[in-house]
Amino acid sequence: xxxxxxxxxxxxxxxxxxxxxxxxxxxxxxxxxxxxxxxxxxxxxxxxxxxxxxxxxxxxxxxxxxxxxxxxxxxxxxxxxxxxxxxxxxxxxxxxxxxxxxxxxxxxxxxxxxxxxxxxxxxxxxxxxxxxxxxxxxxxxxxxxxxxxxxxxxxxxxxxxxxxxxxxxxxxxxxxxxxxxxxxxxxxxxxxxxxxxxxxxxxxxxxxxxxxxxxxxxxxxxxxxxxxxxxxxxxxxxxxxxxxxxxxxxxxxxx
Amino acid sequence: xxxxxxxxxxxxxxxxxxxxxxxxxxxxxxxxxxxxxxxxxxxxxxxxxxxxxxxxxxxxxxxxxxxxxxxxxxxxxxxxxxxxxxxxxxxxxxxxxxxxxxxxxxxxxxxxxxxxxxxxxxxxxxxxxxxxxxxxxxxxxxxxxxxxxxxxxxxxxxxxxxxxxxxxxxxxxxxxxxxxxxxxxxxxxxxxxxxxxxxxxxxxxxxxxxxxxxxxxxxxxxxxxxxxxxxxxxxxxxxxxxxxx
Ligand SMILES: Nc1ncnc2c1ncn2[C@@H]1O[C@H](COP(=O)(O)OP(=O)(O)OP(=O)(O)O)[C@@H](O)[C@H]1O
Ligand SMILES: [Mg+2]
Numbered sequence: 001x002x003x004x005x006x007x008x009x010x011x012x013x014x015x016x017x018x019x020x021x022x023x024x025x026x027x028x029x030x031x032x033x034x035x036x037x038x039x040x041x042x043x044x045x046x047x048x049x050x051x052x053x054x055x056x057x058x059x060x061x062x063x064x065x066x067x068x069x070x071x072x073x074x075x076x077x078x079x080x081x082x083x084x085x086x087x088x089x090x091x092x093x094x095x096x097x098x099x100x101x102x103x104x105x106x107x108x109x110x111x112x113x114x115x116x117x118x119x120x121x122x123x124x125x126x127x128x129x130x131x132x133x134x135x136x137x138x139x140x141x142x143x144x145x146x147x148x149x150x151x152x153x154x155x156x157x158x159x160x161x162x163x164x165x166x167x168x169x170x171x172x173x174x175x176x177x178x179x180x181x182x183x184x185x186x187x188x189x190x191x192x193x194x195x196x197x198x199x200x201x202x203x204x205x206x207x208x209x210x211x212x213x214x215x216x217x218x219x220x221x222x223x224x225x226x227x228x229x230x231x232x233x234x235x236x237x238x239x240x241x242x243x244x245x246x247x248x249x250x251x252x253x254x255x
Numbered sequence: 256x257x258x259x260x261x262x263x264x265x266x267x268x269x270x271x272x273x274x275x276x277x278x279x280x281x282x283x284x285x286x287x288x289x290x291x292x293x294x295x296x297x298x299x300x301x302x303x304x305x306x307x308x309x310x311x312x313x314x315x316x317x318x319x320x321x322x323x324x325x326x327x328x329x330x331x332x333x334x335x336x337x338x339x340x341x342x343x344x345x346x347x348x349x350x351x352x353x354x355x356x357x358x359x360x361x362x363x364x365x366x367x368x369x370x371x372x373x374x375x376x377x378x379x380x381x382x383x384x385x386x387x388x389x390x391x392x393x394x395x396x397x398x399x400x401x402x403x404x405x406x407x408x409x410x411x412x413x414x415x416x417x418x419x420x421x422x423x424x425x426x427x428x429x430x431x432x433x434x435x436x437x438x439x440x441x442x443x444x445x446x447x448x449x450x451x452x453x454x455x456x457x458x459x460x461x462x463x464x465x466x467x468x469x470x471x472x473x474x475x476x477x478x479x480x481x482x483x484x485x486x487x488x489x490x491x492x493x494x495x496x497x498x499x500x
Binding site for chain 2: 145146148149151152153155156159162163164167168170
């Protein structure tokens with residue numbers, strides 16, 4: 001039911017789009033009709049062109065995201081456990097955090113060309129901070145009272161981490177990963193539009209050169225649908241692990 | 256089982272620029288296998304004493320010696336000291352049964368049968384797979400008690416464990432405490448605001464006032480005690496006077 005409600009506005013937009021195109025209110029060079037767009041979409045799918053671009057983009061996102069996680073997760077944990085180290089990192093992190101990853105793309109092209117490395121770096125830059133900051137936040141917020149319970153039972157530092165800090169931080173880590181995944185998806189498309197020879201972003205840019213707004217629309221729809229799908233799948237998989245955070249479950253949007 | 260000998264124990268805190276003693280030159284002997292209650296006004300140092308005993312706080316000066324089978328030791332290394340805090344402090348990501356077994360997580364692969372025994376005696380078996388947010392405050396305190404018992408400590412420290420509970424639940428848990436004490440060979444140290452509770456449960460009541468012991472009162476009544484008997488009322492009144500004096 002909720003899903004159907006959510007479809008109402010897209011349907012209205014589609015109806016306006018359709019009537020507008022049909023009655024010739026707007027030029028099809030600027031906005032092609034939904035029928036034409038649909039046919040283009042069908043062609044891109046059946047010919048395998050869309051799939052090729054999608055797979056390349058997805059591959060980049062997951063590779064970059066995995067790399068970002070491998071860097072951000074341990075750093076978040078270490079800084080959270082050794083708070084005296086935070087002072088050394090605070091300024092630089094604050095600085096880098098305010099630089100949009102896309103702003104580094106021209107520089108990256110200069111250094112690495114338009115190959116895979118520059119895209120990978122953009123994604124790492126985009127997803128590193130949400131993962132890192134949420135992990136750090138989770139560790140820092142770990143209830144002192146619960147840590148004392150472990151201490152009173154004589155837990156060694158390693159066990160305090162394993163049995164208290166990590167499980168307490170886990171929901172924060174997942175939240176950071178979820179945000180990071182969303183950020184890296186967006187940053188990737190940007191990077192592909194600026195510099196790439198394949199990928200969804202490239203497909204959209206290429207459509208501009210060909211004056212094919214229908215391809216652009218198919219590209220945009222693909223980006224939105226895939227982004228939503230990735231988030232949904234990630235949420236479903238991870239939500240199983242955080243059954244204990246009942247209050248927060250409903251706030252995540254997917255019900 | 257173990258006893259404790261406390262000599263000249265002091266704990267100094269500094270708040271802002273003011274330093275003060277939360278405990279001052281305290282001498283106390285806690286007998287092996289005894290039930291000691293500690294009463295006193297808010298801020299008199301009850302929690303501080305328990306935290307020093309279980310090593311969560313460093314003492315400023317003085318000595319805490321644990322006596323185990325006749326031999327004294329400084330450390331609590333060979334000694335298991337379990338504490339039940341003023342709040343339940345359950346791990347929200349663990350079920351009730353897992354919370355009870357928490358103390359031995361690093362040491363054992365599987366949860367021992369003891370956990371189920373405690374679940375049963377504490378009336379929690381229906382909720383063993385529930386999470387802490389799904390149970391009531393009284394159940395949470397019972398879970399915390401189960402967790403302390405599962406640890407199988409020589410000394411069990413309890414900091415106003417029933418303070419936040421309603422009258423009926425408190426009464427029920429007090430009776431459970433008495434039978435636990437009679438059935439288990441453990442040393443109990445029980446902090447409470449409630450004089451009646453102290454006299455109902457303990458063999459000795461310690462009255463604290465501003466970090467010092469102002470009275471030690473043995474309670475020589477057989478269990479289970481009747482709170483309306485003249486002897487009982489006599490003792491509670493004596494303690495009451497010691498506190499308001
Ligand atoms: N970590 C701390 N830093 C500074 N002062 C402290 C600290 N912990 C306790 N105190 C002080 O020590 C005194 C004794 O505190 P304590 O918690 O032992 O009281 P209490 O008898 O348990 O009181 P209540 O019945 O309200 O729990 C109080 O004046 C308190 O402000
Ligand atoms: Mg207290």
